[in-house]
Amino acid sequence: MNRENGDMGTEPRERILAAATSLFARQGYAATGVRELADEAGVNLSMINYYFGSKQGLLKALIERFFQRYSEVVLQIADSPGPFEENIRRFARAVVGLFREDPDMVRIAMTELPMDMPDLAEFKAAKVRHLLSHVYPLFLDQVQKMSERPFEIQVAGPAFVSSITWHFLMRPVIQRIFEMDFDDAFYETFPDRIADLFLYGVVGRAPETGKGD
Amino acid sequence: MNRENGDMGTEPRERILAAATSLFARQGYAATGVRELADEAGVNLSMINYYFGSKQGLLKALIERFFQRYSEVVLQIADSPGPFEENIRRFARAVVGLFREDPDMVRIAMTELPMDMPDLAEFKAAKVRHLLSHVYPLFLDQVQKMSERPFEIQVAGPAFVSSITWHFLMRPVIQRIFEMDFDDAFYETFPDRIADLFLYGVVGRAPETGKGD
Amino acid sequence: MNRENGDMGTEPRERILAAATSLFARQGYAATGVRELADEAGVNLSMINYYFGSKQGLLKALIERFFQRYSEVVLQIADSPGPFEENIRRFARAVVGLFREDPDMVRIAMTELPMDMPDLAEFKAAKVRHLLSHVYPLFLDQVQKMSERPFEIQVAGPAFVSSITWHFLMRPVIQRIFEMDFDDAFYETFPDRIADLFLYGVVGRAPETGKGD
Amino acid sequence: MNRENGDMGTEPRERILAAATSLFARQGYAATGVRELADEAGVNLSMINYYFGSKQGLLKALIERFFQRYSEVVLQIADSPGPFEENIRRFARAVVGLFREDPDMVRIAMTELPMDMPDLAEFKAAKVRHLLSHVYPLFLDQVQKMSERPFEIQVAGPAFVSSITWHFLMRPVIQRIFEMDFDDAFYETFPDRIADLFLYGVVGRAPETGKGD
DNA sequence: AATGAATGAGTTTTCATTCAT
DNA sequence: AATGAATGAAAACTCATTCAT
Numbered sequence: 001m002n003r004e005n006g007d008m009g010t011e012p013r014e015r016i017l018a019a020a021t022s023l024f025a026r027q028g029y030a031a032t033g034v035r036e037l038a039d040e041a042g043v044n045l046s047m048i049n050y051y052f053g054s055k056q057g058l059l060k061a062l063i064e065r066f067f068q069r070y071s072e073v074v075l076q077i078a079d080s081p082g083p084f085e086e087n088i089r090r091f092a093r094a095v096v097g098l099f100r101e102d103p104d105m106v107r108i109a110m111t112e113l114p115m116d117m118p119d120l121a122e123f124k125a126a127k128v129r130h131l132l133s134h135v136y137p138l139f140l141d142q143v144q145k146m147s148e149r150p151f152e153i154q155v156a157g158p159a160f161v162s163s164i165t166w167h168f169l170m171r172p173v174i175q176r177i178f179e180m181d182f183d184d185a186f187y188e189t190f191p192d193r194i195a196d197l198f199l200y201g202v203v204g205r206a207p208e209t210g211k212g213d
Numbered sequence: 214m215n216r217e218n219g220d221m222g223t224e225p226r227e228r229i230l231a232a233a234t235s236l237f238a239r240q241g242y243a244a245t246g247v248r249e250l251a252d253e254a255g256v257n258l259s260m261i262n263y264y265f266g267s268k269q270g271l272l273k274a275l276i277e278r279f280f281q282r283y284s285e286v287v288l289q290i291a292d293s294p295g296p297f298e299e300n301i302r303r304f305a306r307a308v309v310g311l312f313r314e315d316p317d318m319v320r321i322a323m324t325e326l327p328m329d330m331p332d333l334a335e336f337k338a339a340k341v342r343h344l345l346s347h348v349y350p351l352f353l354d355q356v357q358k359m360s361e362r363p364f365e366i367q368v369a370g371p372a373f374v375s376s377i378t379w380h381f382l383m384r385p386v387i388q389r390i391f392e393m394d395f396d397d398a399f400y401e402t403f404p405d406r407i408a409d410l411f412l413y414g415v416v417g418r419a420p421e422t423g424k425g426d
Numbered sequence: 427m428n429r430e431n432g433d434m435g436t437e438p439r440e441r442i443l444a445a446a447t448s449l450f451a452r453q454g455y456a457a458t459g460v461r462e463l464a465d466e467a468g469v470n471l472s473m474i475n476y477y478f479g480s481k482q483g484l485l486k487a488l489i490e491r492f493f494q495r496y497s498e499v500v501l502q503i504a505d506s507p508g509p510f511e512e513n514i515r516r517f518a519r520a521v522v523g524l525f526r527e528d529p530d531m532v533r534i535a536m537t538e539l540p541m542d543m544p545d546l547a548e549f550k551a552a553k554v555r556h557l558l559s560h561v562y563p564l565f566l567d568q569v570q571k572m573s574e575r576p577f578e579i580q581v582a583g584p585a586f587v588s589s590i591t592w593h594f595l596m597r598p599v600i601q602r603i604f605e606m607d608f609d610d611a612f613y614e615t616f617p618d619r620i621a622d623l624f625l626y627g628v629v630g631r632a633p634e635t636g637k638g639d
Numbered sequence: 640m641n642r643e644n645g646d647m648g649t650e651p652r653e654r655i656l657a658a659a660t661s662l663f664a665r666q667g668y669a670a671t672g673v674r675e676l677a678d679e680a681g682v683n684l685s686m687i688n689y690y691f692g693s694k695q696g697l698l699k700a701l702i703e704r705f706f707q708r709y710s711e712v713v714l715q716i717a718d719s720p721g722p723f724e725e726n727i728r729r730f731a732r733a734v735v736g737l738f739r740e741d742p743d744m745v746r747i748a749m750t751e752l753p754m755d756m757p758d759l760a761e762f763k764a765a766k767v768r769h770l771l772s773h774v775y776p777l778f779l780d781q782v783q784k785m786s787e788r789p790f791e792i793q794v795a796g797p798a799f800v801s802s803i804t805w806h807f808l809m810r811p812v813i814q815r816i817f818e819m820d821f822d823d824a825f826y827e828t829f830p831d832r833i834a835d836l837f838l839y840g841v842v843g844r845a846p847e848t849g850k851g852d
Numbered sequence: 853a854a855t856g857a858a859t860g861a862g863t864t865t866t867c868a869t870t871c872a873t
Numbered sequence: 874a875a876t877g878a879a880t881g882a883a884a885a886c887t888c889a890t891t892c893a894t
Binding site: 453454456457537551554555558569572573574575577578579580581582584585587589591592596599600602603604606616619620622623624625626627628629 | 667668669670750753764767768771782785786787788790791792793794795797798800801802804805806809812813815816817819829832833835836837838839840841842
């Protein structure tokens, strides 16, 4: 064994997935070569095709894994619904928790849609639609009654999701701009900050429910 | 004149920029070939290097142009500040107006950051920082007083920007999910919906200065 | 095995080196294309980059190999020095023998210095300096005593080397001019002719240790 | 006039020739681009083809000019022959004088033989043959009588020429190796050193004729 | 006489993938 | 399971030259 990097204890297949996650997130799928990938993973070039059939297959495996986890997290909330506000907060906490586990995966799953993979595009669309069909019931009925304004899910839904996702996509940029670091303490309150903002806006009334438990 | 496609009235240079905008947005920078680009623009392959030096130079020109326009729009508001709420609404309207002009550019400018263009990354970061240094004063002081909760610009700022940007990045997906179309009528009210959401949240009080309803 | 030309017995790497030696010598490094080279070697185009990294890497490998051999030959003489005249003759014989093995290599190693390979230029300069530092002691001390005129190594050294090298560089031209052929018989006496000329000039006294006549 | 380099007083045609001489000598004909050339000369790109028809035409003009001058110098000596030794010395002085005027030209005329210019190759060969037919009579008859050894023009001729030419081709290298500079003083004695070496060798008898006059 | 935009064939290099071992 | 040599297509880019002005 004379490999030069990476976590050599783990399986080759896992090492490839880890290397791909890192490189695809940093450089993009199209801009990352399989040779570079094999080097980073410390495996032979041919192993990528051996395990995943093709570079495309590797990306597909990555994205499927991400949505698998996403589904688990979301459906768990959908299966035991509570009051509206609590749903929002649980959703924010769960998604933030998931995204923190592997921010690179977020970028890949959200960003990459190779033009020559229509089946992957369809797969993603189907997954998202399926997720939403479970999520919206958590909010839609209740918010219609509570809101003093007409509620447009096509506007509010993406806005809520984006306020979490965007944070992870742009985290390096945001950190540089505000010359700060997002540490564990920040992420304890972050989901509730997001939920508060979504529920009451920047100038809205104080929430009765405490943040960060 | 024996060109074979594209909008032949405009200049070659402009046709290349237009083709690049469309293709980069749809397929990504790395996945788009210069041959494909030249075909789409109806120009000779060499014209890309002739006008822009390299494929990278073309991307840079594209992004610089976008931020140029972005700056103009934002600084125009910053130069004549008004009350907090009005600033938010003007900002939302201006940015939505700009993004509608060329949604493809939004995707490119926000998404593409080729690993081997550190100068471009720095350029973008500098532009954003400069913009923000003009924008935040419009909101920061006033919102601190108005808000009943502690205000965190690092959370609320990106959330506000993302609620607009994300809409344009994900528009095709959102349209498919809700089986609808974003027409002119929608965009008349959209900026104020975004502003309302940011100001008062989904369940917040009705705005007095409602627009479009 | 379905290769179409060249000497198929040898390894691809060697075939590339052989083809490059021939083509670079005949046409020059810059004027020889990698496509042409791959054809001549009977290998796939990509093999050149596979084995040598780049066209430049191929040239470098060629030149390094030449100087490697040159060093061996010269240092072998330097390691067992004899009387001055004998040193000169042994040097001439050794160098002529080396150059005859691969005249094309001589041309390449002496002529090619691509502007964009400063490291190669430095490599060559270092090699030559190293060689000379071993060679000059063979002659310098003794010739100073023997010569009736002041001895200038900067003039005589290059003149001696050039009288051998030039022959191989200009051989095709010389052959055409004198309408003759340089055969084995010629090369048996050639080194001593060169040595005689260097030692005694065209009108100098006959050498006692004449060879080949 | 907003040109950035070169001697702007001279004609465009001359500036192109000067730039080509410098660049071809440094980088080689094949490795020098016409755009680079036009920049160096401070003329428009198209002027090269306008004046010389093609890049090849430019090289041809350069080489023809060199051999024109070479011929003049050599034939001037051939027209007024003297005793053998004097011929040798006059030849050396004349050629060194010529080469010093434009060392770059020497390199180009001696080195460049583009494969796709057979007419130029023939032109050069014809010129050289013509020159030699005038030069050899200066030496051949007389040296045969004087020499104590059999004289081989095919060996001695090139050796004599090379001892001068090589000096100019390798001058930068030689200077670096010996950490010295070839100044005017050096070139006053250089032709006679070369002639001495050719006539009597390194250990031959002292010449009666003084050097450097 | 002079320009510079435009051309198309050419360049070197890199790519994902395959295959014999 | 694993290797690494080999492939052929495609990549980005450069070239000398031409042409309308």
